[in-house]
Amino acid sequence: MPSPIKLITVDLDDTLWPAQAVLLRADRIFYAELEKHAPKLTSKLGQHEIRAQRLEYLKAHPELEHYISDWRKQSLLALLAEHGYATEAEQIAEQVFHTFWQARQRVTLFPYVSQVLTELSQKYLIISITNGNAHLDKMPLSQYVRHSLRAEQFGLSKPSPRLFEEALKLANCNSEDVLHIGDHPLDDIEGARQLGIRTIQAQLLENNRDIHPDADAIMTDWRDAPELIARL
Template sequence: MSFPVRAITLDLDDTIWPIAPVIVRAESALGAWLREHAPRTAARWPLAAMRALRDEVAASHPQLAHDFTRQRLITLERMLREAGDDVALVQPAFDAFFAARCEVEHYDDSLDALDRLAARVPLAALSNGNADLQRIGLMHVFAFQLGAREHGAAKPAASIFHAACAQLDCDPAQVLHVGDDIEMDVVGAHRAGLRSCWINRPDAEGRVREWPHADLRPDLEVPTLAALADWLDAASLPSQSVA
């Protein structure tokens, strides 16, 4: 399948790198920081309790569903306050967490594939998460990064897709959104009028997910970003120009 592509918007977590090990390391780094600087908080809030409180904060602040940073800051403030530690430690505690949150390990194909994609069309990062591409070292391949926190709404809201398209100076139909999440990325992009590419990576046993919707499908389904780069290279041949 070939269709016009003038720009690509890309999800980050679980599209360019796996997010689960990143959060495990970040929470471990936060726990180590608290044991050193706020031991009462560390004792009062072991990992399981901290995660439960984080979920409680998210549930009780639905207006912050687009702002993972603010949710984490509220969680830390409650942890410190209820343990009797200084709430002025909220920001340095978050900084310890966030430094580790930006220490990602890319999928094996990601870096080369991003270079190949960026050589063809402008790339924009479009994420509900709070990763910092500058700190991660990937900002050079992206025209810009637009996060849900900065925009004020999260995928699958059409407004965040349209804001990215406007910044790219492209009509939605000329933009291909790429991501792993069925609802946030594929359904959201489709309903906002963008083309969609579903990254359906095999799990450790080689299994892939089944597409659940009968009324719509992604324009593309690929197992890796490298496969997407192969598709774009082929689509960019003179006989199949995507200009």
């Protein structure tokens, strides 16, 4: 008989909220702020060109793969220096990134997330695990989540077991005591399964990711979560 669940680990982007709209809005705000402080740069490069430059920067600096905030800031510093802002680059980059970061934290939850997490937090310990740079401690949802783990804190991203192992350590749990909820078949489901953690794959978007064939359950509505968890 399976062990009772003591800890729920939960992904953030596309599990608690749809990520694309958040990121697109934050990127528009990022570029608008950059226009204010570095018009010589934005007069030559549009929003999509800056994004392309950022991706090229990562190819040249693969060590930043798991540090997405540093990656964004450092690629911006390089662009500013190239476009006549060398002496002001640090100040401008900090201001522009801070504006982006604030926008990145403004999310719209999937329906019923708050209600369900309120219920679950009364029975289970909850820890969030994300590869992104959303900071749950800046959101009202933090009241339901004991710890928030981000890839950039550890220099490793899911599906690496490192973040899951840290959650087990913080909760003083074994893997058989844990359930992970996430949308990504590799990062979330396969990552958790490597440690023997039970999984629920979230399928909450119109264009969902592929279903992992070995997910223990599929969730299409957060209202179903308590019953799915009880069955596992």
